[in-house]
Amino acid sequence: MKVLEKLSEFVSKWMALIVIVIAALALLMPASLSWVKTSWVNTLLGIVMFGMGLTLRASDFAEVFRRPKDVVIGAVCQFTLMPLLAFLLTKLFRLEPELAIGVILVGTCPGGTSSNVMTYLSGGDVALSVSMTSVSTLLAPLMTPLLTLLYAGQTVNVRVLAMFVSVIKVVLLPIVLGLIVNYFFRSLTERLVRVLPLLSATAIILIIAAVVSANAARLMRSGLLIVAVVICHNLLGYCTGYAAAKLTGMDLTKCRAISIEVGMQNSGLATSLAATHFAQYPLATIPGAVFSVWHNISGALLADFYKSQNRL
Numbered sequence: 001m002k003v004l005e006k007l008s009e010f011v012s013k014w015m016a017l018i019v020i021v022i023a024a025l026a027l028l029m030p031a032s033l034s035w036v037k038t039s040w041v042n043t044l045l046g047i048v049m050f051g052m053g054l055t056l057r058a059s060d061f062a063e064v065f066r067r068p069k070d071v072v073i074g075a076v077c078q079f080t081l082m083p084l085l086a087f088l089l090t091k092l093f094r095l096e097p098e099l100a101i102g103v104i105l106v107g108t109c110p111g112g113t114s115s116n117v118m119t120y121l122s123g124g125d126v127a128l129s130v131s132m133t134s135v136s137t138l139l140a141p142l143m144t145p146l147l148t149l150l151y152a153g154q155t156v157n158v159r160v161l162a163m164f165v166s167v168i169k170v171v172l173l174p175i176v177l178g179l180i181v182n183y184f185f186r187s188l189t190e191r192l193v194r195v196l197p198l199l200s201a202t203a204i205i206l207i208i209a210a211v212v213s214a215n216a217a218r219l220m221r222s223g224l225l226i227v228a229v230v231i232c233h234n235l236l237g238y239c240t241g242y243a244a245a246k247l248t249g250m251d252l253t254k255c256r257a258i259s260i261e262v263g264m265q266n267s268g269l270a271t272s273l274a275a276t277h278f279a280q281y282p283l284a285t286i287p288g289a290v291f292s293v294w295h296n297i298s299g300a301l302l303a304d305f306y307k308s309q310n311r312l
Helices: 002-013 015-028 038-055 058-066 068-092 097-108 114-122 126-152 160-184 186-214 216-247 252-263 267-277 282-309
Strands: none
Touching: 002 015, 002 186, 015 186, 015 216, 015 282, 038 126, 038 160, 038 186, 038 267, 058 068, 058 126, 068 097, 068 126, 068 216, 068 252, 097 126, 097 216, 097 267, 097 282, 114 126, 114 252, 114 282, 126 160, 126 252, 126 267, 160 186, 160 267, 186 216, 186 267, 186 282, 216 252, 216 282, 252 282, 267 282
8 A cells, every 4th residue: 555655645746647648649659549549538537536435424515515706706607718719719729620629528528636735735725625626616516517508508518408417417326436435434535545546537538639640640630729728728728617616705815716617527428428428539539638738837836826926
Protein backbone atom coordinates (compact mmCIF):
# COMPACT_ATOMS: atom_id res chain seq x y z
CA MET A 1 0.00 0.00 0.00
CA LYS A 2 2.88 2.37 0.78
CA VAL A 3 4.24 1.91 -2.74
CA LEU A 4 0.82 2.68 -4.23
CA GLU A 5 0.48 5.77 -2.04
CA LYS A 6 3.87 7.06 -3.20
CA LEU A 7 2.94 6.35 -6.80
CA SER A 8 -0.37 8.13 -6.30
CA GLU A 9 1.40 11.20 -4.93
CA PHE A 10 3.79 11.17 -7.89
CA VAL A 11 0.97 10.92 -10.44
CA SER A 12 -1.00 13.70 -8.72
CA LYS A 13 2.04 15.99 -8.75
CA TRP A 14 2.96 15.36 -12.38
CA MET A 15 -0.52 14.73 -13.81
CA ALA A 16 -0.40 17.60 -16.31
CA LEU A 17 2.95 16.46 -17.71
CA ILE A 18 1.88 12.81 -17.89
CA VAL A 19 -1.28 13.78 -19.74
CA ILE A 20 0.74 15.83 -22.27
CA VAL A 21 3.15 12.95 -22.88
CA ILE A 22 0.36 10.39 -23.36
CA ALA A 23 -1.62 12.74 -25.62
CA ALA A 24 1.47 13.43 -27.74
CA LEU A 25 2.26 9.71 -27.98
CA ALA A 26 -1.33 8.92 -28.98
CA LEU A 27 -1.25 11.66 -31.60
CA LEU A 28 2.16 10.98 -33.12
CA MET A 29 2.30 7.20 -32.67
CA PRO A 30 -1.37 6.11 -32.48
CA ALA A 31 -0.55 2.45 -33.13
CA SER A 32 1.32 2.28 -29.81
CA LEU A 33 -1.90 2.97 -27.92
CA SER A 34 -4.43 1.39 -30.25
CA TRP A 35 -4.93 -1.37 -27.67
CA VAL A 36 -6.86 1.17 -25.58
CA LYS A 37 -10.36 1.00 -27.04
CA THR A 38 -12.90 3.81 -27.23
CA SER A 39 -15.49 1.28 -26.07
CA TRP A 40 -13.79 1.44 -22.67
CA VAL A 41 -14.60 5.14 -22.19
CA ASN A 42 -17.89 4.67 -20.33
CA THR A 43 -16.39 2.10 -17.97
CA LEU A 44 -13.33 4.25 -17.30
CA LEU A 45 -15.50 7.29 -16.56
CA GLY A 46 -17.61 5.15 -14.24
CA ILE A 47 -14.42 4.25 -12.33
CA VAL A 48 -13.59 7.96 -11.93
CA MET A 49 -17.11 8.70 -10.68
CA PHE A 50 -17.02 5.74 -8.29
CA GLY A 51 -13.81 7.17 -6.87
CA MET A 52 -15.53 10.52 -6.45
CA GLY A 53 -18.35 8.80 -4.56
CA LEU A 54 -15.85 7.17 -2.20
CA THR A 55 -14.55 10.62 -1.20
CA LEU A 56 -17.99 12.12 -0.51
CA ARG A 57 -19.75 12.20 2.84
CA ALA A 58 -23.07 13.48 4.10
CA SER A 59 -21.27 16.57 5.44
CA ASP A 60 -20.41 17.57 1.87
CA PHE A 61 -24.09 17.78 1.02
CA ALA A 62 -24.90 19.43 4.35
CA GLU A 63 -22.70 22.30 3.18
CA VAL A 64 -25.26 22.99 0.48
CA PHE A 65 -27.93 23.69 3.09
CA ARG A 66 -25.60 25.75 5.27
CA ARG A 67 -24.79 28.15 2.44
CA PRO A 68 -27.45 27.69 -0.27
CA LYS A 69 -26.90 31.13 -1.82
CA ASP A 70 -23.25 30.45 -2.67
CA VAL A 71 -23.97 27.01 -4.10
CA VAL A 72 -26.96 28.21 -6.14
CA ILE A 73 -24.92 31.06 -7.62
CA GLY A 74 -22.16 28.61 -8.44
CA ALA A 75 -24.56 26.13 -10.07
CA VAL A 76 -26.22 28.87 -12.12
CA CYS A 77 -22.80 30.05 -13.32
CA GLN A 78 -21.84 26.47 -14.17
CA PHE A 79 -24.87 25.78 -16.36
CA THR A 80 -25.19 29.21 -17.98
CA LEU A 81 -21.68 30.50 -18.67
CA MET A 82 -19.92 27.44 -20.09
CA PRO A 83 -22.78 26.28 -22.39
CA LEU A 84 -23.30 29.82 -23.72
CA LEU A 85 -19.56 30.33 -24.23
CA ALA A 86 -19.35 27.01 -26.07
CA PHE A 87 -22.19 27.99 -28.40
CA LEU A 88 -20.74 31.43 -29.12
CA LEU A 89 -17.30 29.97 -29.84
CA THR A 90 -18.73 27.48 -32.32
CA LYS A 91 -20.26 30.43 -34.18
CA LEU A 92 -17.19 32.66 -33.89
CA PHE A 93 -14.86 29.96 -35.22
CA ARG A 94 -17.50 28.71 -37.69
CA LEU A 95 -17.07 25.13 -36.60
CA GLU A 96 -18.54 22.32 -38.63
CA PRO A 97 -21.30 20.36 -36.83
CA GLU A 98 -18.93 17.48 -36.06
CA LEU A 99 -16.69 19.71 -33.95
CA ALA A 100 -19.43 22.03 -32.72
CA ILE A 101 -21.35 19.26 -30.96
CA GLY A 102 -18.18 18.17 -29.16
CA VAL A 103 -17.49 21.71 -27.91
CA ILE A 104 -21.11 22.17 -26.81
CA LEU A 105 -21.05 18.85 -24.94
CA VAL A 106 -18.00 20.04 -22.99
CA GLY A 107 -19.86 23.24 -22.11
CA THR A 108 -23.03 21.51 -20.95
CA CYS A 109 -21.29 18.99 -18.67
CA PRO A 110 -20.90 19.49 -14.89
CA GLY A 111 -17.72 20.60 -13.14
CA GLY A 112 -14.71 18.31 -13.15
CA THR A 113 -13.46 16.49 -10.05
CA SER A 114 -9.93 17.90 -10.37
CA SER A 115 -11.34 21.38 -9.74
CA ASN A 116 -11.47 20.58 -6.02
CA VAL A 117 -7.72 19.93 -5.94
CA MET A 118 -6.96 23.07 -7.94
CA THR A 119 -9.17 25.13 -5.62
CA TYR A 120 -7.26 23.80 -2.62
CA LEU A 121 -3.92 24.64 -4.25
CA SER A 122 -5.16 28.14 -5.11
CA GLY A 123 -6.16 28.97 -1.54
CA GLY A 124 -9.82 29.04 -2.58
CA ASP A 125 -12.95 27.90 -0.75
CA VAL A 126 -12.64 24.10 -0.99
CA ALA A 127 -15.97 23.39 0.72
CA LEU A 128 -17.76 25.53 -1.86
CA SER A 129 -15.89 23.81 -4.70
CA VAL A 130 -16.82 20.33 -3.44
CA SER A 131 -20.46 21.40 -3.00
CA MET A 132 -20.57 22.86 -6.51
CA THR A 133 -19.08 19.73 -8.05
CA SER A 134 -21.56 17.54 -6.17
CA VAL A 135 -24.60 19.66 -7.05
CA SER A 136 -23.70 20.15 -10.72
CA THR A 137 -23.02 16.42 -11.05
CA LEU A 138 -26.40 15.57 -9.52
CA LEU A 139 -28.10 18.05 -11.87
CA ALA A 140 -26.21 16.77 -14.92
CA PRO A 141 -28.68 14.02 -15.97
CA LEU A 142 -31.29 16.72 -16.49
CA MET A 143 -29.26 19.81 -17.41
CA THR A 144 -26.71 18.30 -19.79
CA PRO A 145 -29.22 16.76 -22.24
CA LEU A 146 -31.56 19.78 -22.14
CA LEU A 147 -28.78 22.31 -22.66
CA THR A 148 -27.32 20.20 -25.45
CA LEU A 149 -30.74 20.18 -27.11
CA LEU A 150 -31.02 23.96 -26.67
CA TYR A 151 -27.64 24.79 -28.19
CA ALA A 152 -27.16 21.95 -30.68
CA GLY A 153 -30.67 20.67 -31.39
CA GLN A 154 -31.06 22.73 -34.56
CA THR A 155 -27.86 21.28 -36.02
CA VAL A 156 -27.87 17.62 -34.96
CA ASN A 157 -30.36 15.12 -33.61
CA VAL A 158 -30.14 15.22 -29.79
CA ARG A 159 -31.74 12.23 -28.05
CA VAL A 160 -32.52 13.79 -24.68
CA LEU A 161 -33.93 10.69 -22.97
CA ALA A 162 -31.07 8.47 -24.12
CA MET A 163 -28.53 11.03 -22.90
CA PHE A 164 -30.38 11.28 -19.58
CA VAL A 165 -30.08 7.51 -19.11
CA SER A 166 -26.39 7.56 -20.09
CA VAL A 167 -25.52 10.23 -17.52
CA ILE A 168 -27.42 8.29 -14.87
CA LYS A 169 -25.49 5.10 -15.71
CA VAL A 170 -21.97 6.47 -16.07
CA VAL A 171 -22.13 9.28 -13.48
CA LEU A 172 -24.84 9.01 -10.84
CA LEU A 173 -24.93 5.25 -10.29
CA PRO A 174 -21.16 4.93 -9.73
CA ILE A 175 -21.22 7.92 -7.37
CA VAL A 176 -24.12 6.46 -5.38
CA LEU A 177 -22.32 3.12 -5.22
CA GLY A 178 -19.21 4.89 -3.96
CA LEU A 179 -21.26 6.70 -1.30
CA ILE A 180 -22.78 3.40 -0.13
CA VAL A 181 -19.39 1.70 0.08
CA ASN A 182 -17.98 4.71 1.95
CA TYR A 183 -20.88 4.65 4.43
CA PHE A 184 -20.74 0.94 5.26
CA PHE A 185 -16.99 0.38 4.95
CA ARG A 186 -15.56 3.66 6.23
CA SER A 187 -12.29 2.21 7.56
CA LEU A 188 -11.60 0.54 4.21
CA THR A 189 -12.37 3.64 2.15
CA GLU A 190 -10.17 5.79 4.39
CA ARG A 191 -7.26 3.63 3.27
CA LEU A 192 -8.39 3.49 -0.35
CA VAL A 193 -8.73 7.28 -0.61
CA ARG A 194 -4.93 7.57 -0.39
CA VAL A 195 -4.55 5.75 -3.70
CA LEU A 196 -7.69 7.05 -5.43
CA PRO A 197 -5.78 9.78 -7.32
CA LEU A 198 -3.77 7.02 -8.99
CA LEU A 199 -6.93 5.13 -10.01
CA SER A 200 -8.73 8.23 -11.29
CA ALA A 201 -5.65 9.57 -13.08
CA THR A 202 -5.08 6.23 -14.80
CA ALA A 203 -8.68 6.13 -16.00
CA ILE A 204 -8.50 9.70 -17.32
CA ILE A 205 -5.19 9.01 -19.08
CA LEU A 206 -6.64 5.90 -20.74
CA ILE A 207 -9.68 7.87 -21.92
CA ILE A 208 -7.39 10.43 -23.55
CA ALA A 209 -5.22 7.69 -25.07
CA ALA A 210 -8.26 5.91 -26.52
CA VAL A 211 -9.87 8.97 -28.07
CA VAL A 212 -6.73 10.67 -29.38
CA SER A 213 -5.19 7.51 -30.86
CA ALA A 214 -8.46 6.55 -32.56
CA ASN A 215 -8.78 10.01 -34.13
CA ALA A 216 -5.11 10.91 -34.63
CA ALA A 217 -5.36 11.44 -38.39
CA ARG A 218 -8.41 13.70 -38.11
CA LEU A 219 -6.87 15.58 -35.20
CA MET A 220 -3.70 16.25 -37.21
CA ARG A 221 -5.83 17.87 -39.91
CA SER A 222 -7.85 20.17 -37.64
CA GLY A 223 -5.92 20.02 -34.36
CA LEU A 224 -4.90 23.68 -34.13
CA LEU A 225 -8.47 24.85 -34.56
CA ILE A 226 -9.75 22.49 -31.86
CA VAL A 227 -6.95 23.47 -29.46
CA ALA A 228 -7.65 27.18 -30.03
CA VAL A 229 -11.37 26.75 -29.30
CA VAL A 230 -10.72 24.61 -26.21
CA ILE A 231 -8.21 27.09 -24.77
CA CYS A 232 -10.58 30.02 -25.36
CA HIS A 233 -13.49 28.12 -23.81
CA ASN A 234 -11.53 27.16 -20.70
CA LEU A 235 -9.92 30.58 -20.11
CA LEU A 236 -13.18 32.44 -20.69
CA GLY A 237 -14.81 30.09 -18.18
CA TYR A 238 -12.24 31.05 -15.54
CA CYS A 239 -12.64 34.77 -16.25
CA THR A 240 -16.44 34.90 -16.43
CA GLY A 241 -16.79 32.63 -13.39
CA TYR A 242 -14.57 34.95 -11.36
CA ALA A 243 -16.38 38.04 -12.64
CA ALA A 244 -19.83 36.60 -11.86
CA ALA A 245 -18.76 35.69 -8.32
CA LYS A 246 -17.27 39.15 -7.81
CA LEU A 247 -20.41 40.87 -9.09
CA THR A 248 -22.54 38.92 -6.59
CA GLY A 249 -20.38 40.19 -3.71
CA MET A 250 -18.42 37.03 -2.90
CA ASP A 251 -15.08 37.20 -1.12
CA LEU A 252 -11.74 36.29 -2.70
CA THR A 253 -11.70 32.61 -1.71
CA LYS A 254 -15.21 32.07 -3.11
CA CYS A 255 -14.35 33.90 -6.33
CA ARG A 256 -11.39 31.60 -6.83
CA ALA A 257 -13.49 28.50 -6.18
CA ILE A 258 -16.23 29.51 -8.63
CA SER A 259 -13.70 30.60 -11.24
CA ILE A 260 -11.95 27.22 -11.19
CA GLU A 261 -15.17 25.23 -10.87
CA VAL A 262 -16.76 26.95 -13.87
CA GLY A 263 -13.65 26.70 -16.06
CA MET A 264 -12.84 23.03 -15.36
CA GLN A 265 -15.41 20.68 -16.86
CA ASN A 266 -16.09 16.95 -16.62
CA SER A 267 -14.70 16.56 -20.12
CA GLY A 268 -14.58 12.78 -19.70
CA LEU A 269 -18.37 12.80 -19.63
CA ALA A 270 -18.42 14.96 -22.76
CA THR A 271 -16.20 12.42 -24.50
CA SER A 272 -18.37 9.54 -23.30
CA LEU A 273 -21.60 11.17 -24.51
CA ALA A 274 -20.03 12.07 -27.85
CA ALA A 275 -18.84 8.49 -28.42
CA THR A 276 -22.18 6.99 -27.35
CA HIS A 277 -24.74 9.33 -28.90
CA PHE A 278 -22.92 11.05 -31.74
CA ALA A 279 -20.85 8.19 -33.14
CA GLN A 280 -21.70 9.39 -36.67
CA TYR A 281 -19.52 12.43 -35.90
CA PRO A 282 -16.09 10.95 -35.01
CA LEU A 283 -14.50 14.36 -34.33
CA ALA A 284 -17.13 15.11 -31.65
CA THR A 285 -15.06 13.14 -29.14
CA ILE A 286 -11.94 15.25 -29.69
CA PRO A 287 -12.86 18.52 -27.88
CA GLY A 288 -13.47 16.59 -24.66
CA ALA A 289 -10.14 14.79 -24.93
CA VAL A 290 -8.25 18.01 -25.70
CA PHE A 291 -10.05 19.78 -22.87
CA SER A 292 -8.94 17.01 -20.48
CA VAL A 293 -5.34 17.65 -21.45
CA TRP A 294 -5.51 21.43 -21.42
CA HIS A 295 -7.54 22.12 -18.26
CA ASN A 296 -5.13 20.09 -16.12
CA ILE A 297 -2.35 22.39 -17.33
CA SER A 298 -4.27 25.66 -17.10
CA GLY A 299 -5.85 24.71 -13.77
CA ALA A 300 -2.44 24.13 -12.18
CA LEU A 301 -1.10 27.41 -13.62
CA LEU A 302 -4.16 29.35 -12.46
CA ALA A 303 -3.97 27.84 -8.97
CA ASP A 304 -0.31 28.88 -8.75
CA PHE A 305 -1.20 32.40 -9.96
CA TYR A 306 -4.00 32.78 -7.41
CA LYS A 307 -1.74 31.48 -4.64
CA SER A 308 1.01 33.93 -5.62
CA GLN A 309 -1.40 36.82 -5.08
CA ASN A 310 -1.42 35.98 -1.36
CA ARG A 311 2.26 36.73 -1.19
CA LEU A 312 2.02 40.20 -2.71
